[in-house]
Amino acid sequence: MSLKIRLARGGAKKRPFYSIVVADSRSPRDGRFIEKIGTYNPLLGKTDENRVQYDAERAKHWLDKGAKPSDRVARFLSAQGLVKWEHGNNPNKAKPGQKAQEREQEKKDKEEAAKAAAAEAAAAPAEEAPAEEPAAEEAKAE
Template sequence: MPVKIRLQRHGKKGKPFYWIVAADARSKRDGKYLEKLGTYNPNTNPATVNLDLEGTVTWLENGAQPTDTARNLLSYKGVMMKKHLNGGVKKGAFTEEQAVEKFNAWMATKEGTIAGKASGLQASADAIAAKALEAEKAVNEARIIANAPEVVEEPAVESTDATGEEE
């Protein structure tokens, strides 16, 4: 039975949400699956991917073939790297401890990159909000000035007595 690791679509129209599943290659896209391995939400920025790392590596080592999109997601989360390192351990290229160390170092750099992107997106969103606030303040001040009633000062008439003398 050929097994594929692929995406199964959920969510509503225009707001997709995917399950990452191991399924028989002959089953329908949203049909029966063997095991749910994780989720993928492309609606967030950066996209949210939750994945059972060990379960996915087990399926890959047993011969499951990921689809192109699933392969990209697995690579993004480090599953492909973990499988590659496990192959090196089986061949005797390095020990299990070295493989774990390499994987943890790779994950730390990957998490740093993702955190940098998220903070950059937040900083740009904050800058856009600040510019919008300044523009709104300028518009409000212009409206206040335009709608203010003009006060016309009449020349002061000096009061005079019947005698014609000023007070």
């Protein structure tokens, strides 16, 4: 049985209140749990001592038994040094999706093709210009 230390939501609509519980990882979020070890009230200020309350001794007991804390609970437990929590690092999160990258590549290809065509058009009349001048002189002679 794999154990998780996680939050179970309580409270009214738009007024969340969470219990920090030890539960089987297969049980529902607000369903059956093994033991309640603390509470979390996100409506209180960040400096309020009653915002997060838990029994550190019981948390350590369950961590020793192999319980894995959720990300939010690990953040709470790291304040007392029970677990090591690091901010997630996902450098690929900000990158656009595959379709957006394909559209961007097509746009760049079109721009390059337009520049190449403009360069060819600018070079071609310069070469043809001397050839047109004698024809223009013949037209004036008639």
